[in-house]
Structures are given as structure tokens and as C-alpha cells.
Amino acid sequence: MSVVETIRKQILKDTQFLIIPANTTKSIPNLPYGVINVTSPFIKDRGQDIETVEEVDSKLYLKRTETHKETLSLTIFAEDEEAAREHAKTIHKWFIFFGRTFLQDQGIVVIGVGNIEARTTFLLESYEYKQGFDVQIRLSDEYQQEIENIDSIGGI
Template sequence: MNIATIKEMIAQIKKDTGLQIIKGNTINPAPPLPYGVYNITSPYIKGRGQGAVVEYIEDDTAFQKRIEQYKYTISFSFYAEDVETTMEKAFQVHQWFLFLGQEFIEEKNIAIAMLGNIEDRTTFLVEHYEYKHGFDVQFRATNEQIRQLSEFIETINLGGL
């Protein structure tokens, strides 16, 4: 998971929709309504298998590269003074993932694995309601790890033919 890519995506959503989206679970004061909140609820969901391992030589140095695909989930919630506005803002960003943001997402070498339904997340707080609607997005990404091999054998003669 690349935090910088997620921050760039949030900035791009704001640029394209005009809606401010802040990181959730912080002690910072909330911006004026309406606004959105994002939380990385599952930072690493393991893919199938162990990933692919390849060895290669570059400038007479041997390397080993491991490539794996994994998923991560981001949850979005949108707050406003009334339930209609929360639905509207959630729908606006949901549509960004379906269409407006496709080019940005592809450029960042990630893919949407699942785009959840918009759900009512309104809560009752002591004497009033906190109106919110939201959805989850699951992304598929690739991780590469490279290490230099200390020793390698170029050829082995096993005899015979």
C-alpha cells in the first residue's frame, strides 16, 4: 500500500468534485459541513499464493525480485446538515470512482477490485443525529521487493550429453 498514492487520490477527488475529504480517526477539528472522511480499514489483504520470484542479472550483479498482488480497503463517509446532502456527496464521489477517476487510478497502477454500495451510516448522538452516508472501495495493487544475491552460479556442467 502506498500512502502517497492514497493522498494524491484524495487530492484529485477534491480537485474534481470540490468536496473536502479528510483523514479519519484524528484529533484535528472537523472542517465546515459538508465534508468527507476516509479511513484505511484494511491496509493489506493477502492475495493467493506466495507471489512470483524471478532472478536476473544486471551489470554482472545478480538480483532476486518478488512480485505479489494484494488488496486494501478504504472506507469513505460523508457528513452534512441533512441526509439528502450526505447521499448526494456520497453519490458524487462514488461516481468519481466509476468514471471521472478511472484515468488517475490507472496511471497510479492500481485497480478497483470492488466498489461497495452507498449505505446510510447515520448515528444518533445524545440529542441529535449525525447524518452520514458512505461506501467502501477495495483496491488491487502490486508490490515488488528486490534484493541483491551475494553469490550466484552462471552455469553448471552436470556431465553427460
């Protein structure tokens, strides 16, 4: 399951607030609801990536572990400005405190949660009431490939 799906499902479970993925052709739900978008899918993290050699069942594997950051943008839609602000505060608190343990258990570390900002727009004859904020997270990726055992190279 993707990071976005994991977060969406847990927010719904913990807060009963629906967040949908951004940039989808699915039908828009009734208000209130939120939208989540990955605005920066890979930001190289500082520090050195780790490479190790491991033996498993007499086979050698080169394993690489690297960390990177992602930026998520959340926008909350509601019937009016005040409702949008209150729902945004609820989700904001989830990232700062209530969801922190769950996220850490999934290998997702919240680095920073931005300020809640007005994102309301005027549409022809009415307003679309929105509040939003960004969240930066750190993730770890591990991958490996089998390598030849040095003892077997050249008939040694």
C-alpha cells in the same frame, strides 16, 4: 505518497470535495466533508507471487512482485440526509468511472465499489448526517535484494 493521500488529493482536484483521513487529531472541517479509512490494509490476493532474478551493472538481484487487496471505507458528512446522499453519489461515481483512469495510472485497480448506505447517528440532541460506502482496491508491491553471483561462490 500513500495510496490514501493520492486518492484524497485527486478527489479534491476532480470534484472540489474535501476528504480527510480518519482517526486523526486534526480539527474537523466545516460541513460537508468526507472521511477515508483503510479498514483492511492487507488482504492476500489469489494467485502466485512472482520472483525473478535480474542483473543490473554486473550485480544480481532477486526481485519479488506480489499483489494484495485493501478495503477503503468512505463516509460523507453533510448538513442533512439528502446532501450527504448526493455528495456520497458524487464520490461513488468518481471511484466507478471518473477516477478510474487516474487510479490505474497510479497502479491502483478498483475491484469493487459497495452500495451507498445510511450511516447517520443520533447524538444527544441532534443527528449527525452521514452516508458511506466501501471500496476494494488491488495494489502491487515490488521489492528486491542483492544476491551473490553463483560464479563467485567457492572461488569458481
